[in-house]
Amino acid sequence: MTHFPHTDSPSAELKGIQLAYPKGPAVLNGLDWQLLPGQVVGLLGRNGAGKTTLLETLLGLREPDAGRVHLLGQDVQHLDDATRARIGYVPQHSDLFEGFTPAQLLAYFKSFYPRWNDAKVEGLMSRWDIRAEQPIRKLSGGQKQRLSIIRALAHEPDLLVLDEPVASLDPAGRRDFLRELVGEVLDRGATVVFSTHILSDLERVAFNVAFLTQGRIALQAPLDELLDQVCAFTGSVTEMAALMARLNAQPLKRTPLEAGRERVLARLPAGEAVPGGVAVDPVNLDDLFAELT
Numbered sequence: 573m574t575h576f577p578h579t580d581s582p583s584a585e586l587k588g589i590q591l592a593y594p595k596g597p598a599v600l601n602g603l604d605w606q607l608l609p610g611q612v613v614g615l616l617g618r619n620g621a622g623k624t625t626l627l628e629t630l631l632g633l634r635e636p637d638a639g640r641v642h643l644l645g646q647d648v649q650h651l652d653d654a655t656r657a658r659i660g661y662v663p664q665h666s667d668l669f670e671g672f673t674p675a676q677l678l679a680y681f682k683s684f685y686p687r688w689n690d691a692k693v694e695g696l697m698s699r700w701d702i703r704a705e706q707p708i709r710k711l712s713g714g715q716k717q718r719l720s721i722i723r724a725l726a727h728e729p730d731l732l733v734l735d736e737p738v739a740s741l742d743p744a745g746r747r748d749f750l751r752e753l754v755g756e757v758l759d760r761g762a763t764v765v766f767s768t769h770i771l772s773d774l775e776r777v778a779f780n781v782a783f784l785t786q787g788r789i790a791l792q793a794p795l796d797e798l799l800d801q802v803c804a805f806t807g808s809v810t811e812m813a814a815l816m817a818r819l820n821a822q823p824l825k826r827t828p829l830e831a832g833r834e835r836v837l838a839r840l841p842a843g844e845a846v847p848g849g850v851a852v853d854p855v856n857l858d859d860l861f862a863e864l865t
């Protein structure tokens with residue numbers, strides 16, 4: 573896979589985001605987040621962690637109580653039309669017009685965008701088996717979701733935000749969808765962020781994963797790096813403190829055990845191996861999700 577240099581300015585930058593719903597606790601609590609050109613980021617978090625709230629805040633659809641959001645270098649509340657056209661969004665619940673046919677819907681959206689890739693639309697419509705002239709209300713849930721994705725890919729956004737895009741897709745549909753997302757990044761160095769619960773999908777591609785917990789992004793890194801670098805150590809609290817210092821490791825989660833012992837999930841510096849004689853458990857993505865969200 574081609575890696576784009578991550579030196580460009582961020583496609584999305586959130587700083588100090590604070591957001592609570594009326595009478596509710598903070599959903600986003602001092603959250604900082606950066607998405608760079610050329611990144612495909614899977615946003616992970618438990619039900620109710622605030623993924624939808626975060627993606628809506630990123631897009632300027634919700635105003636935070638504090639903090640600021642910049643998209644493609646502009647304040648999200650003051651995006652000009654040209655910048656707005658560079659952003660694509662697939663919401664969790666389809667906003668398609670049920671009375672339209674796919675052809676009518678796509679023609680309608682095409683009129684808003686300076687860029688529109690007809691060949692891509694035609695290719696995806698035929699590959700994903702969506703008939704252009706059938707009323708949208710007669711499509712299945714998965715077909716509607718595919719149409720929503722086609723609509724968002726058609727104008728070739730530089731920043732594409734998808735909220736649970738694969739929820740009603742079958743495994744073949746999910747594979748195809750992921751291939752398209754990666755294609756977007758490889759072809760154009762776009763930024764793609766999507767929330768998901770389906771961890772196995774993330775393991776297919778060298779995605780970045782971001783863990784949302786307690787109102788913040790607890791960790792974001794390329795998944796393959798995390799799987800190489802994160803391990804679980806068990807020992808007495810003093811042994812663990814000494815070990816973390818010796819390995820220059822970053823503790824991510826400490827779980828107290830009986831008799832003054834603890835389990836520490838920690839990230840080792842790149843290229844650092846665990847010395848012989850130290851008891852260590854490797855972790856997989858399921859473990860990371862369970863421990864970090």
Ligand SMILES: Nc1ncnc2c1ncn2[C@@H]1O[C@H](COP(=O)(O)OP(=O)(O)OP(=O)(O)O)[C@@H](O)[C@H]1O
Binds near residue numbers: 594599617622623625
């Ligand atoms: N419009 C709203 N008014 C009040 N509370 C809300 C509203 N929308 C969401 N919440 C609350 O905010 C929290 C975060 O919800 P959100 O939908 O952002 O989470 P999520 O991570 O997307 O969840 P899921 O994985 O279940 O889709 C939840 O506790 C939810 O009940």
